[in-house]
Amino acid sequence: MASRATQYRTVQAASLDRRAEPRHPVQITRATARAHRKTPSDATLCDVSTYGCRILSPVEHPPGERLWLRLNGGMPLAATVIWCSEGRIGCRFDEVLPRETMRQFTLS
Numbered sequence: 001m002a003s004r005a006t007q008y009r010t011v012q013a014a015s016l017d018r019r020a021e022p023r024h025p026v027q028i029t030r031a032t033a034r035a036h037r038k039t040p041s042d043a044t045l046c047d048v049s050t051y052g053c054r055i056l057s058p059v060e061h062p063p064g065e066r067l068w069l070r071l072n073g074g075m076p077l078a079a080t081v082i083w084c085s086e087g088r089i090g091c092r093f094d095e096v097l098p099r100e101t102m103r104q105f106t107l108s
Contacts, residue, residue, distance in 0.1 A: 023047040
């Protein structure tokens, strides 16, 4: 039973998106994903934040797998697969992306 003090208090909706940084939509088709000792597979970068990204890839990568992502012809970035579903893969970068790199991806 609610007390008088809480009876009319407004409650904020629960946050469905628990990311620390917002993801920015991008469409970079010059990307590859490579697991340890495997050949790189083509991928498309769909969105990116300073902490992670979502890629499309024909190769399934299980959660917890370590990947090397080469995005837009740049240096490889180390990442960990957080989730994978129907060709979409959510990754967390090992190191925060530098501001210049984020700017490059979002302006491409």
